[in-house]
Amino acid sequence: MSHFTANATYLNYINGQWKAAASGETEASINPARKSEVVGYIQKSDARDLNEAVAGAKQAQKAWRKLSGQARGDLLFKAAAALERRLDEIAETMTREMGKTFPEAKGETARGVAILRYYAGEGLRSVGDVIPSTDSEALMFTTRVPLGVVGVITPWNFPVAIPVWKMAPALVYGNTVVIKPASETAVTCAKLIECFEEAGLPAGVVNLVTGPGSVIGQGLAEHPDVQGITFTGSNGVGKRIGQAALGRGAKYQLEMGGKNPVIVAADADLELAAEATISGGLRSTGQKCTATSRVIVHRDVYEPFKQKLLQKIGGITVGDGMQEGIWMGPCANENQLRTVLSYTQKGIEEGAKLLFGGRHMQGAAFDDGFFIEPTVFEEVTPGMTIAREEIFGPVLALMKADSMEEAVELANDAEFGLSASVFTASIGSMLSFIQDMDAGLVRVNAESAGVELQAPFGGMKQSSSHSREQGRAAIEFFTSVKTVFVKG
Missing domain, CATH: 3.40.309.10 (Aldehyde Dehydrogenase; Chain A, domain 2)
Incomplete structure (x- = not known):
């Protein structure tokens, strides 16, 4: 039985609200197996929508980072359950949007569920070390703190797994997220974001803005209130994203091509x-x-x-x-x-x-x-x-x-x-x-x-910016180390 509704319009998700783009424009996402079939209409957003999403994420991060890791993890467990309940529907949307076979799409969506559960567990794992001080009456240790607002830019080839393996660690470590998915698979991403909404994440913690990469993707890389950018896609675009982030001192992570x-x-x-x-x-x-x-x-x-x-x-x-x-x-x-x-x-x-x-x-x-x-x-x-x-x-x-x-x-x-x-x-x-x-x-x-999913992933040479995704390695990108010295 098909779960699919053709021709529906999908909105941006900004600060806990589903909203049309300020431009009033939409674009069609089509089925590559039948290009006459429109899978859905997505928002053609511009800088106004992006600025609103980043402002919401910045405001929400103040309270989100103060939650315990376990509390954030519990919400990821709920998102995993929501994704699992809708597995066939979201997998079918993926197949219709980007063409991979339905069994492959189901496998990828199940992997998304597993990634969410893995990172939900991260909320209770160690985030630092005690280090001996030369002062015998002092305590010295490290902890990790979130970056702030993280921009997530994802490609069309893994429209569930890649967004999840970027968003889940970003969220559990206390960051808030603005995601810009590839337009070809933005309907699949909207349904994924519905799972986070269903899980009860506070308004502004996860935001979805769809639109051209040259406007929304580049806008995220250049935005002064976005502290980290995680990107998967082509080398040319990745280099531009990295240069924009570097130019203003933001942290960036690029996963690019292979041969x-x-x-x-x-x-x-x-x-x-x-x-x-x-x-x-x-x-x-x-x-x-x-x-x-x-x-x-x-x-x-x-x-x-x-x-x-x-x-x-x-x-x-x-x-x-x-x-x-x-x-x-x-x-x-x-x-x-x-x-x-x-x-x-x-x-x-x-x-x-x-x-x-x-x-x-x-x-x-x-x-x-x-x-x-x-x-x-x-x-x-x-x-x-x-x-x-x-x-x-x-x-x-x-x-x-x-x-x-x-x-x-x-x-x-x-x-x-x-x-x-x-x-x-x-x-x-x-x-x-x-x-x-x-x-x-x-x-x-x-x-x-x-x-x-529990192992680090990334490349050498032109394939990557030398950072690693997935597994415990994700903590290296999505947090900063803070060294603490306490003397009574």
């Missing part, structure tokens, strides 16, 4: 490696910052691995993610489809050999959506565009290596360093990969995509 390699060693389990390469590279239509993009295979096993990979890819079903039996949905929007197609064309022009797919899908089931075939190139060299730039689509680039050392060197030959995986039975190969791979997340005999 993630998988290495298949000569002694790899080829069946496992092929499965994981497809899952890591093509699930969610390759629209993950941790998606496998480069597949570096030892020459001795290249042909059998390639045959397994192509055989499995040949069985992938593409279509509307709400339909049973569909493995891969559409690109999330028309711009993303055009981008992927342009990279495919560039790969052909630069001399890579197209082994599979690469076409914009046509026919009755596909004409109203942004569907593309899963795509595999071989004879890819390190200098080619498809080996260097993030495509954010279902495109795999196969490369050969003569040794583990060469494979790791090829894997490191990228400006990004988010995630990487290796398939091998050799402990020596595993250990050298773990030590030598320049990536924030390295996985052995597992796909490159995915990180567990």
